[in-house]
Amino acid sequence: MKLKINPNNVEFMISAMDVSQYPTENKSEIALSGRSNVGKSSFINAVCGRKNIARTSSKPGKTVNLNFYNIDEQFIMVDVPGYGYAKQSKTDREKWGQLIESYLADREELQAVVQLIDLRHKPTQDDILMYDFLKHLDIPVIVVCTKADKIAKSKVDKHLKIVRENLEVDPEDTVIDFSAVDKKNLPKVYAALSKYV
Numbered sequence: 001m002k003l004k005i006n007p008n009n010v011e012f013m014i015s016a017m018d019v020s021q022y023p024t025e026n027k028s029e030i031a032l033s034g035r036s037n038v039g040k041s042s043f044i045n046a047v048c049g050r051k052n053i054a055r056t057s058s059k060p061g062k063t064v065n066l067n068f069y070n071i072d073e074q075f076i077m078v079d080v081p082g083y084g085y086a087k088q089s090k091t092d093r094e095k096w097g098q099l100i101e102s103y104l105a106d107r108e109e110l111q112a113v114v115q116l117i118d119l120r121h122k123p124t125q126d127d128i129l130m131y132d133f134l135k136h137l138d139i140p141v142i143v144v145c146t147k148a149d150k151i152a153k154s155k156v157d158k159h160l161k162i163v164r165e166n167l168e169v170d171p172e173d174t175v176i177d178f179s180a181v182d183k184k185n186l187p188k189v190y191a192a193l194s195k196y197v
């Protein structure tokens with residue numbers, strides 16, 4: 001099946017802080033994980049063909065909620081708050097850990113995780129921990145390397161190799177260089193998502 005999304009039929013559902021608030025319609029879910037500021041909200045907007053369905057900002061941090069979006073009745077995208085935000089308090093970090101761990105470990109609807117990595121930089125220790133945790137849980141991962149527009153074309157392959165090597169990416173997981181600015185490889189992203197929805 002080829003994924004085709006009607007931008008007018010994308011809808012923010014709920015910002016949930018607790019399992020009791022999660023949607024109950026049994027649709028496939030794809031969650032996004034990544035360092036704060038890596039481009040998760042921009043990714044959602046690009047995939048949906050909407051300018052601002054997911055809030056983007058240059059200020060990282062903020063909430064510890066899971067944001068659910070109904071993507072054209074085909075699947076649900078779940079924006080997970082970013083990790084590695086230095087100014088987060090210890091209590092917030094603990095709350096974050098509990099929310100994310102239980103969502104990833106227990107959510108039946110979860111089909112795959114898109115892990116976003118900033119293509120400009122070597123994966124952080126947090127990126128590696130998250131990827132290992134997902135693999136430990138046997139969750140398929142689509143590694144989307146963001147901000148590719150900020151790198152010279154001739155250097156993209158080298159950066160992709162650094163990401164693959166440092167995360168020790170499972171051969172079954174796809175790695176895609178992506179840009180929300182020029183929509184680089186959006187068709188590849190759709191192809192990867194379509195396996196799980």
Ligand code: GTP
Nearest residue numbers: 036037038039040041042056057060082147179180
């Ligand atoms: P938090 O929700 O705060 O954790 O951040 P996020 O991961 O949702 O990142 P967001 O989409 O808000 O993007 C953070 C900043 O990076 C914004 O200023 C975006 O405009 C910028 N950005 C995101 N994706 C890209 C990209 O592909 N290329 C470029 N050049 N900038 C990007």
Ligand code: MG
Nearest residue numbers: 040041055056
């Ligand atoms: Mg965001």
